[in-house]
Amino acid sequence: MIKITLPDGSVKEFEQGSSPMDVARSISEGLARNVISASFNDTVVETVTPLMEDGNLVLYTWNDAAGKKAFWHSTSHVVAQALEELYPGIKLTIGPAIENGFYYDVDFGEHTVSEKDFPAIEKKALEIARGKHDYKMREVSKADALAYYNNQGNEYKVELIENLEDGEITFCDHDTFTDLCRGGHIPNTGIIKAIKILNVAGAYWRGDENNPQLTRVYGISFPKQKELTEYLQLLEEAKKRDHRKLGKELELFTFSQRVGQGLPLWLPKGAELRERLEQFLKKAQKKAGYEMVVTPHVGQKELYITSGHYEKYGEDSFQPIRTPKADEEFLLKPMNCPHHIEIFDSRPYSYKDLPKRYAEFGTVYRYEQSGELHGLTRVRGFTQDDAHIFCTPDQLNEEFKNVIDLSLYVLGSLGFENFTAQVSVRDPEKPEKYIGDPDNWDKAEQAIIDAATEKGLDFVVEKGEAAFYGPKLDFMVKDALGRSWQLGTIQVDYNLPERFGLTYKGSDNELHQPVMIHRAPFGSMERFVALLLEHTGGNFPLWLIPDQAIILPVSEKHEKYAEKVLKSLENHEIRALVDKRNETVGKKIREAELKKIPFMLIVGEEEEEKGTIAVRRHGGEDLGKISIEEFAGLVENEINSTLKSF
RNA sequence: GCCGACGUAGCUCAGGGGUAGAGCGUUUCCUUGGUAAGGAAGAGGUCACGGGUUCAAAUCCCGUCGUUGGCUCCA
DSSP states (O other), X not given: OEEEEOTTSOEEEEOTTBOHHHHHHHHOHHHHHHOOEEEETTEEEOTTOOBOSOEEEEEEOTTSHHHHHHHHHHHHHHHXXXXXXXXXXXXXXXXXXXXXXXXXXXXXTTOOOOGGGHHHHHHHHHHHHHTOOBOEXXXXXXXXXXXXXXXXXXXXXXXXXXTSOTTSOEEEEETTEEEEOOOOOOSBGGGOOEEEEEEEEEEEGGGOTTSOEEEEEEEEEESSHHHXXXXXXXXXXXXXXXXXXXXXXXXXXXXXXXXXXXXXXEOHHHHHHHHHHHHHHHHHHHHTTOEEOOOOSEEEHHHHXXXXXXXXXXXXXXXXXXXXXXXXXXXXXXXXXXXXXXXXXXXXXXXXXXXXXXXXXXXXXXXXXGGGOBTTTBOSEEEEEEEEEEEOGGGHHHHHHHHHHHHHHHHHHTTOOSOEEEEEEOOTTOGGGOOSOHHHHHHHHHHHHHHHHHTTOOEEEEETOSBTTBOEEEEEEEOTTSOEEEEEEEEEESHHHHHTTOOEEOTTSSXXXXXXXXXXXXXXXXXXXXXXXXXXXXXXXXXXXXXXEEEEESSGGGHHHHHHHHHHHHHTTOOEEEOOSSOOHHHHHHHHHHTTOSEEEEEOHHHHHHTEXXXXXXXXXXXXXXXXXXXXXXXXXXXXXXXXXX
């Protein structure tokens, strides 16, 4: 007998060789029906794996993330089989489950697969699934495994197997299909009731652009057809929140082929919104002891050679600007830090003068790869809400924590609650990617982790994600399509002060090197507005939205009164406009709704007589007929309740 | 940069070897209206650009540019 401990702490005895499914059955038939995966002593096992020793068992159903993972991974086998049957001679590589679904990377050889082929693949895969084939794991010797795939001419699987130890290699069979696999399957293919191929994309073998490019087939599957339908509806809904679509509809920004790829043009309403965001941050920064500075858009090439940016990015970026003078070259600035460093270096400092905090909404230019450009989230010219703090090593912890506070204030005021924090440290195995002394790196990384921990931030540490000159703490937010984007960033830097020879005089009357913090709570204005658009679906907070109210005269007769209302709203600092078009009230309301204007103020005969306005809130709520003063009070209250003070 | 898809009126999109369609918007006129589309008429397109095939190309082929989903990259 073996002792099995379940997640609730209960311990039950089973015969040696019992499977997770047996355990499930002993608890209840219902559970047994729903169990699709399990882990034993923190290792994923099959539901039929015989358990040979005492241990902790967790059973997973579709409702668990681990259950979904097994489900999707299992589906990838079925889809792979379908692909093999439809396109003989293809070479399969890897097919893992991902956050939403799975993919399979395939070398299709001569075949090309596009959207038109999806229905056939789905049909085939579903046919296979309906066969209710069991997933069966078996151990294979390294020699046999290599022989199997050498025989198929599949160099990818051979490469994978070569990196595995003999004795730990397993194959998984179902129906006529066999795949190299370490396990974690649902009991049989029949549980998969709905399969959707979502898209195909190129992907380099092992993620290295020097390797051959494979075709990645993305898909998702569900135990019920209804769940697939719901998922597809969700995707449709997400598309409606896409900032590129909303940006066009709300007339916030545009792009022009003549101006150039990735160079956003801010339209009046977008510029107004952005300006308001900048004012919001400037106010908080002033309280936090920052000083504004202004620097030009270009700098001599030597400046970036000194900073190390030129060596790192020079050839892959906008090329130097030449002047009539021989050998004189300027770069469009890709970063504001060297300019701010020169501001710092323009006079000597005592330790008593520090920290110095220089802030600037600095526009920078980076030649991003064309395939990377995406709406406002990835562009070639953008404005950072940048600042650089120069402080003594003693002040670093406190300063860093203050920046975390500021960043959280910014995210909180704008309703971002579902962000994640990531500490990006260097990859010790790739020292060539970084500049500077390893001791300083250790200090900087520790400083960030300490500050984040002391602030109670929930963060993950990512190796190899640091900037080349220092580690950082990033705040990440997901877009409408589920992709993660970096918004705010805080970076500790010992390197640039060294490269530029920055000093201050300490209490010991000796010269010391200051530490720098680079930080941008929004990150870039472009990206921040993009994610704010997707986050709010265009329903910006009242304090931020360009048009807070629209006055809708019932007919031309009430235009004069509408103008009067507008004037008095302006006196209350409420941003409003009048819809004087020759249209019915119904139509004006419809369009104001589509433009997501928070308040619609209908004025007709009755309002004109009594000096009131009929207030309709975006979404349809009727706030009744009230005076302009009452309305102004209402607006003010709402703004004060969302806009916290710092 | 790489792989796939796409590019038709201001916008959203249909069509597809015989030189263009819808809805919305816009313009003019009628209508003067009460909480998500009042009515009528008109204007508007080198079908991204450049080549090729063809009697004939918006349609097929190639290239370029742009957009897009991924991959790689992201100071």
